[in-house]
Amino acid sequence: MMLGAVMTMGAANISSPNGEIKLHVDVNPQGQPYYNLSYKGKPVISDSKLGLAAQEAKFIDRFTILSTDTASFNETWHPVWGEYSEIVNHYNQLTVNMKNVDGLLMNICFRVFDDGMGFRYEFPIQDKANYLAVENEVTEFNFPGNNTMWVIPGDYDTDEYLFTETRISDVTEALKKYNGVHSESQREKALESTVQTPLLAKSDDGLYISLHEAALIGYPAMQLDVDTATYGLKSHLTPDRLGVRGYLQLPFNTPWRTIIVSDDARDILASQLILNLNEPSKIEDTSWIKPQKFIGVWWEMFTGRQKTWAYSDDYRAKPGVTDYTKLTPNGRHPANTENVKKYIDFAAENGFNGVLVEGWNEGWEDWASYRKNRQFLFDKPYPDFDLPYLREYAKEKGVKLIMHHETAANAQDYERQIDRAFQFMKDNNYDAVKTGYVGAIIPRSEHHTSQGMVDHAQFVIEKAAEYEIMVDSHEAPRPTGLIRTYPNWLAQESARGGEFESMGGNPPSHTAILPFTRLKGGPMDYTPGLFQTDLSYYNEGKTDKAMTTLARQLALYLTIPSPMQMAADLPENYMRFPDAFQFIKDVPIEWRDSKYLEAEPAKYITVARLDKNSDDWYVGGITDENPREAEIDFAFLPQGEKFKATIYADAPDAHWDTNPQAYSITTKTVTSKTKLKQKIAPGGGFAIRLEPMK
């Protein structure tokens, strides 16, 4: 041994409950902890070091293993909402307790499931360390080969990117295409070989591997530095703007680092590993938490019709200072009483729970964000938004208004206003809020994904729970399964969503990779349901074209499930296609069970889901830019029962680019023995409703 003082106690090994995943943990001759992982005998992660460096103490090397603890756990729990009504949480646990020659104590806890593994650092109370100003975490995920990966570029402030498919060896080159489009912080830091999680990898021997984290609390988000020569990935924690990655007081447990693995892509989609690694709900009475399907005053601002969030064009208006009733209205402000009333009517007529209204409050006249100390007031409606009237009108119609809190990334000012803002919501009969953090963060020491903003997100969700408010957060740190702990956190954006169809478009592969990546953290407010996909329709100079057929938009309600699900298009467009719109009206937003039938990353997904509140099944499928024939095996249906299938499909000549609105609606009877070949157009999709026949 190199260092005489270090003596290893011996390696530790543990397997998944079904024995197919094997983990090996040890310390090397330098006393550096490491692990490796295999699946059905194939290497998933080769020897990869573990540790954390803080200003005060280096938990890196010269460790010996003091002891190991093992345990098994098996429970079935019931989420408040989601893709499943019950989730099995079954794992074998190994905790490796270590001490180094400086007397520093570090325990690493591994949980091995049948679908992967999570591990975290647990720093116990100890004499040699109390506070840690984190310099870096040295967690490695070394791949044994030059895997293919689907990644977005490293960035401390945004994740609204298209994914890139690349070999590990080509990551640096592949990320160059983002030059000029990524956020200021990414440019600044030149993260040229850094990628974000959740990422998906595929090995040449057929393994699908998802890397992410679970239960991100009190710690910065993890990105990954890629070594293109060795195929190694290494933790890269988001620093604050002063360069520190986080401030910890012991005892402290880091978030879980997660590896989901299978030789079947469908298992990646079905995995509940990340939810399982989160703590159970902190909210005892969850009866007030209600999934919701909603429409909103929102897409109008993207269509090219020159509609604005702002009431006036006077950029010098200052919320709380300016008398807004004296401003000249710009006449292009859809968040006005008459228009919102129409949305409420439409929601009531078509069974939507809620109406989101963006641009209802003071502060949109200019967009200074980082350069000012207050941009928005959350209790000051614009003069043309008659809230007392609309509150009563919505109540009468049985519809809820959904609040919008765009903070312009001024988290500090939002915290100052939050009690008043939430009380204002309750006083006006709102119980859900869409939050936004567009711009550079205030406090100016923070990034969107640094520890301070992770703490802020927790502060907001807990404060919301106090007020019994549900949250749909945009531009917040990407989700890590915290919806289990805070089920009032219905959805997040945290990816390039449907709005980009008006800003360059989302290639069909985008929505075929999101479920393998971003969605592993939790539901996304993707805003599906665009029927008018060619924006030149509005005849206002906009030439963007959503890269989707109309039928595919219906499928997204199944492939991107969310308990806070929008029908994003304008009511007038739904009224043009009432038969297709019927599917959006019918489709549930919480599920008793889900079955992934077909899947390949960025290529195709076919999924079947059972309504939580009826015996109806739904099947949805999408492809990428290529045509495809889905093969649907209805074996998931209860044996011996007949179902009426209503099939919303691309017409034979449909094509996202040339003929997006060509769809067919047919019915057929199916049973558990039926096998159906369903054609999908380029950029297309299909959606099926299955109703038990009496």
Add this chain to the structure above:
Amino acid sequence: MMLGAVMTMGAANISSPNGEIKLHVDVNPQGQPYYNLSYKGKPVISDSKLGLAAQEAKFIDRFTILSTDTASFNETWHPVWGEYSEIVNHYNQLTVNMKNVDGLLMNICFRVFDDGMGFRYEFPIQDKANYLAVENEVTEFNFPGNNTMWVIPGDYDTDEYLFTETRISDVTEALKKYNGVHSESQREKALESTVQTPLLAKSDDGLYISLHEAALIGYPAMQLDVDTATYGLKSHLTPDRLGVRGYLQLPFNTPWRTIIVSDDARDILASQLILNLNEPSKIEDTSWIKPQKFIGVWWEMFTGRQKTWAYSDDYRAKPGVTDYTKLTPNGRHPANTENVKKYIDFAAENGFNGVLVEGWNEGWEDWASYRKNRQFLFDKPYPDFDLPYLREYAKEKGVKLIMHHETAANAQDYERQIDRAFQFMKDNNYDAVKTGYVGAIIPRSEHHTSQGMVDHAQFVIEKAAEYEIMVDSHEAPRPTGLIRTYPNWLAQESARGGEFESMGGNPPSHTAILPFTRLKGGPMDYTPGLFQTDLSYYNEGKTDKAMTTLARQLALYLTIPSPMQMAADLPENYMRFPDAFQFIKDVPIEWRDSKYLEAEPAKYITVARLDKNSDDWYVGGITDENPREAEIDFAFLPQGEKFKATIYADAPDAHWDTNPQAYSITTKTVTSKTKLKQKIAPGGGFAIRLEPMK
């Protein structure tokens, strides 16, 4: 002219109402605005440039004067409390409206009073600029000669320094003595020729000149860079940690830059110019605002008796996480029920309004401050502090407990907790709070005096007003007369206070310069009233000796007036000197009128004050380390009336070092014709109560 495009419209001149102060404003050939100021024909400030540079626009040069506006103003207003029951606000105003060749508009508003001048930049709404990220303000205060100055070193985070007397030419050398004692930020930035305000200067031709600012709102604090060669001082705004001095949206008015001037040092003390430049009270009903004299569980922690704010010695305790009832008490924690009960008894028996208790709440076990994200909870009493019992006990005794909120400089977390904290206060019958910001600031982008913390202070004082809470803030941005606008802001620390008598001592000159400097911004919670000045008395190894006689401590109640005034010593010490203690019991804390009888900076002050609520006068006087004979002319008394004077004076052999507790109490009858020569010991003082004789 150098720049052909620039044409000056002509100089502007204005005088004070009595004509003795003359201001001249013009733009120079480069189009740079400048001013100069004279007093009785003597130059106070020679030509000094004006302007502000932002990232977006430079309001520096190539200006022409578009127009000038003049106005006069004369009002008498009545502060809620203070040294005077009425204050005359009488000035002539000149506003110089300028435009530069880039089209930038800047107005500078000057107000000239009989006791000095204030000016501010007023940036109107304009087309060429909306937001300003301030790079620097170029305001100059150029002295015509090598004045003597009393200064403390530039520092973004603390002002708790002893003053240094120095010629301008020697500032750099004089500030070297602070090496090693100033705060981290001062070391970092090497502010080797920068000083803080309020500062006092004295010219060789006998002028006393105070420089400071008024109404510091939404802007960083101003320090001053000294040019030792030219005798010029120049604005140095505190930046945030990212280097920006402030974010403004137009229209915006800066704080006032203030110059108080006289050939009589007493006028500097009497000047109300800074209050006059602040806005009237924003609080309409001020009936709940009550000046208070208080004692507190506080000095016990300084005496050397090893008493602690912390309940336990377990430095690993985490507020809100640790079960404090399971910690081992350290037995040295004075904020316990029994002890506080004794303080309540003592307060009730001796007519004090309040009892401050420090160390009552969770979080003192360790002091991590900047390294952790939550240090204190403001609604969690320690297990040995029975608040429900003490609340009722205090109520019964007619005494108010005074809250203590030490934030460990985590302003962001304080904002998160503040509503809960203030509600907790009201629920427990507290109506005043002492706040503290010890350590480096969180948000980590801020300094104690950067714009963000100025905004925080405003947020706290306005929030406190909502709850009808009075504030005594420590380690906040130094005061600028905002007590006029927020009369619930009873006092601040913002200087080296009495606590330093246990940490190196305050030389007698310190309390003789504070009223000329720090106190111009507003009252100080100096914590006078130390009777046991030799800390070796406690026989616990502490050798510090307060540099004061006992009689001087009584005088401080008059020379450092405050509506939130402490009797800082332990009750047991007051009981040892009940006759001297009588003065502390008697002395008022708000005044109908004040007359400064004698004054020389850092040397001596004699002041007479008339009780606001009776016809009693009080006279107090102090000297520096030299003995002195004050000459008190009682001409301020109403003619023809007799007063019984109770004189608390140094005994003939008293000396701060060798015999501090030697005092005499004598009585004598005085009238407006009396002249009294009163001896003062080295480091001594005297206090006189004058009661009308019936």
